[in-house]
Amino acid sequence: MRETWERRHPLLQLDQATLKQLLQPALAGHSIASAELLHAGRNNTLYKITAEDREEALVLRLFQDDPAACKKEVELFNLLHARVPLAEILQADHEGHTYGYPYTIARWVEGILIEDILAGRAQADLAEVGYSVGATLATIGSYTFAHPGFFHDGLHLDEPEEETLEEVDEAKGYLAYLSSCLFPGKAERWLGAELTARLWTLVTENAHLLQATAGSRSLVHADYGGSNLLVRQERGHFCLAAVLDWEFAFVGSSLFDLGNLFRHEWLLPNEFEAACLQGFVQHGGVLPPTWKKITKLFDLINICTFLQAPESRGSLVGDMITLVRWTLEHWETY
Structure with missing residues (x-):
């Protein structure tokens, strides 16, 4: 049913240079092959990222609704991941220094x-x-x-x-x-x-x-x-x-x-x-x-x-x- 709910915040449209800046540590030198703006969720902005010469995809999540939730997500991942199935968080900026919004980069989970x-x-x-x-x-x-x-x-x-x-x-x-x-x-x-x-x-x-x-x-x-x-x-x-x-x-x-x-x-x-x-x-x-x-x-x-x-x-x-x-x-x- 949520697909017919309007978003709380407009999606953030990021250009290629900004995406590269945010993702570079996780990409470890690889170039971005594709960046798909996802329409899942109604509060934050998510991109599915694929990189040249890498099979696995990544998810960039920018926290618009509650910036403090970024740190909470990271600490919950550290607490739970051994026993609860979660998307592995590879990188995070709790304070939003890089772009203005806190963000995480996680592995894409097929399912x-x-x-x-x-x-x-x-x-x-x-x-x-x-x-x-x-x-x-x-x-x-x-x-x-x-x-x-x-x-x-x-x-x-x-x-x-x-x-x-x-x-x-x-x-x-x-x-x-x-x-x-x-x-x-x-x-x-x-x-x-x-x-x-x-x-x-x-x-x-x-x-x-x-x-x-x-x-x-x-x-x-x-x-x-x-x-x-x-x-x-x-x-x-x-x-x-x-x-x-x-x-x-x-x-x-x-x-x-x-x-x-x-x-x-x-x-x-x-x-x-x-x-x-x-x-x-x-x-x-x-x-x-x-x-x-x-x-x-x-x-x-x-x-x-x-x-x-x-x-x-x-x-x-x-x-x-x-x-x-x-x-x-x-x-x-x-």
């Missing part, structure tokens, strides 16, 4: 996006794909930190406030954030008064369920979905080839990532979802009794954040309104 498989644009064994996606999510969640929070300056977390050292009231913080997204006249502007009231009633009546995740200190990708998951076939079996784009990562509950993954549940084949949950649990992931309601509550954070957009950004706002209606209409089935 199929899971969104293409689920949309029927590519074929794969759905059970194998799902199992690998769930198992990898559990592995990501096995990386824990001192306390929940958001990263800054790489992987540093702010020290928790004194009152958060005791058990946190998850519902209070959750409702405060959703309220800031909805009111006054923010997401409410797109949803309308009646739909906003129904949504607010649902979250206030169910936010207590989030207490099951209190104190979770797992690494969360925060955009763990089909557009960021590449798979390929190795030794006759499909497996995850790379988890892409870690710019939104934070510390919290892995159920946040499950909510993202299962967002468009009506598009997910049963065998994919079942295998994903099996892989997640068999590799250490934990599903509390009300896990599905919790994942939907978590994903409403993403949905309401998107709905703060001042413009409709193509189909984005309409897609989010559809998701709110779907959640309200199907809540009792979760």
